Amino acid sequence: MILLQETSEDSVFLKTIFSCSDRVFIHDSKADSLGEIQVPDPPISENISKEQKQALKNAKKDIIWMGFSADKQYFALSTENKQMIVFNDKFEPVKNIILSRTSSKICFSPKNDLLVADRTGDVYLYKLSDEKDEPQLLLGHLSVISDMLITDCGRYVITCDRDEKVRVSCFPNGYNIISYCLGHTEFVTTLKMIKSANVLLSASGDGTVRMWNYLEGKQINIINAGKLVDDQSLASFAKKMDSEKVDISALPITDMQICETQFDVLLALSLATVGKLFLFKICPNNLEYSYVQSIEVFSPDFTYFYDTNNSNLYVFSDKMFVYKFIDGKYVVLSSNSYEGTLGKFKEGFVKENSDISVWYKRRFDNVQEYLERKKMRLQVK
Template sequence: MLLHKNEQNLYIFIRDWLVNYNYTTSTYTEFQIHPPIDVSEKLSEDRSIAAVSVSKDNQLIAVALCNKQLVMYDRQFNILLNTICKRAVSALTFTHENNLLIADKTGDVFVYEFDKHKKEPDLLLGHLSMLLDIAISDCGKYVITCDRDEKIRVSSYPNAYNIVSFCLGHEEFVTNLKVYGNILISGSGDGTIRFWDFVNGKQLNVVNTNDYLTDKGIIPMFCDEMIVENVDVNALPIIDMQIYQSKDFAYLGVSVLGSNSVQIYRVTVSNVLNVQFLDVITVPSLLAFHLSEQLLIVSEDSFHIYNIVNNKPVKVNANDTIVWFDNFKHFLKDYVSQCKSLFSSLYKRKYDNVQEYLEKKKIRIENKS
């Protein structure tokens, strides 16, 4: 499930449905993502949403499904683009010119340049590993990509063949990228948030989110589960990261796998970068959250709203949302989060081929004799 709020519209993306609630008109609408118009190949039956992006001017919504379908809507949900991508999409983002960048699971990034009226995307750059997120700098001069192999790459935009820097330091796959002015914030499978001077590839700060878990017992439980799959881990991975920027500082919200909580941090940049842990919000059966001027959390049985007052989250009476959430609940009835299996598949397995080789060698020797 994915959440996004801009101006007076709240968007919820679940399975292959888009749910919209307008706070101004108090109207609730829902519709299934439109099927592809022209299908020349057999598509996967998995139509769940893989990635979503809303343009910086809030005029466009791009949705990528797990079956490689890509749909773009305007604010009135008119279809502007409905196509099939060459490969499965892992992340989307809009540039400042409202061109669409598409990162796929084979490591390539394509760009739809709508201002040039191109019908087909152009290859922008490529990694040797699965891409997990993509971001554009606030100045629009850099495109930042991260992959399964712990790498963060900063490239010039639109001339992405010019690599500006690499931000190296994470010990597991990098799941999330957020830009705050000249600072890049990254979240990873190693459980850390890292802060970078991304133009120079210099790490400025690091925070271990696992230090702020209210239930420390879920860490060894996850580690034991992964040992069965031949994966050696020692931390819970970051699965979502949201940022809200004000004039002088930013709030950062983070959730980790297996935890029903959202961690809130305050980030300030003056002469030095300062990161302050503020609080942790725990909600039973947490499904998704979004951090903007308010912290919004969806759980299996409720919708929660928090204002951050004096650096502390304060819960808001959400009676005005009860009606639309009651309409929305039918989506949650059969919804089962596949988050754990999706993230566990990103870890690299360790295999001991020596023992197998020795056994086969012993059989060959016995057969010869």
């Protein structure tokens, strides 16, 4: 996982923050210096048993999420051993909390409180001002939550899940549901907001990105990225999924990044098993879109994001690529090999695509079992 904290006109990078196992690194490219933050040990209460203490000590502290608050005053991360650590702007820990379950997604509220979605589908609110760190249950889904965001106005929390649903709830009164955005035919992977148009984007395992009037639950437009994939890639993935008893009709979208410029909304999509980045342009006035181009990455294992300060697109694969959208197309600004201090930690920011198959629902043939039992009964008679 990687975050770009700061850029400037005279440097491709200034500060890059990335995680590797149980450590966070802050790289200053100008000085080629590297700061390191070790995930602290979990706070162990005197009330828990020796077995629980030992389990906490032995559990992996690998980082699964990290991010900044909107005002950059706080930085938080969560780990496999159910820790959530909050740091101030000097990267000094101010909270070290043991969650009841492993988190699937975390986000900051406009007031810098934390919303934590766990793998059972529940969302809890942790207030930084609460010294006891007692969570407040906000809402729940019937399946695992894959992404979550809070609108800039702070009035709505939007969640999506494995069951193709996008849910819009009031914040902090999550029991008040404003709408459902329904239309995806597979799990929803990612949510983004076009702030200038107050429109929600949702990417899915069905290979589409849908635009929503989220307050009314109405679909505005749809981008079918699956049409850009060649038949061979789809057939290869379908064969693999068939062996796991999964039926597919499109390659799933694994990640989605957007950037709002003065005139356009830039959209980048990655699809499972495809070593390409698919780039689109959306007009914020009428929400019409156009396909711009694809970028060959040569490997399905890559990370990418936009720097919202200058609209540059950064792609991390076998090299570090920087692209700029100029005159209707993307132009390469820089292409550098991993050298110096940063090159030693390539595995920390070139992420391997997670096993997307776990999000699919399996075929279950209960008719065959019934026929077998019926046959046995007839033989007995």
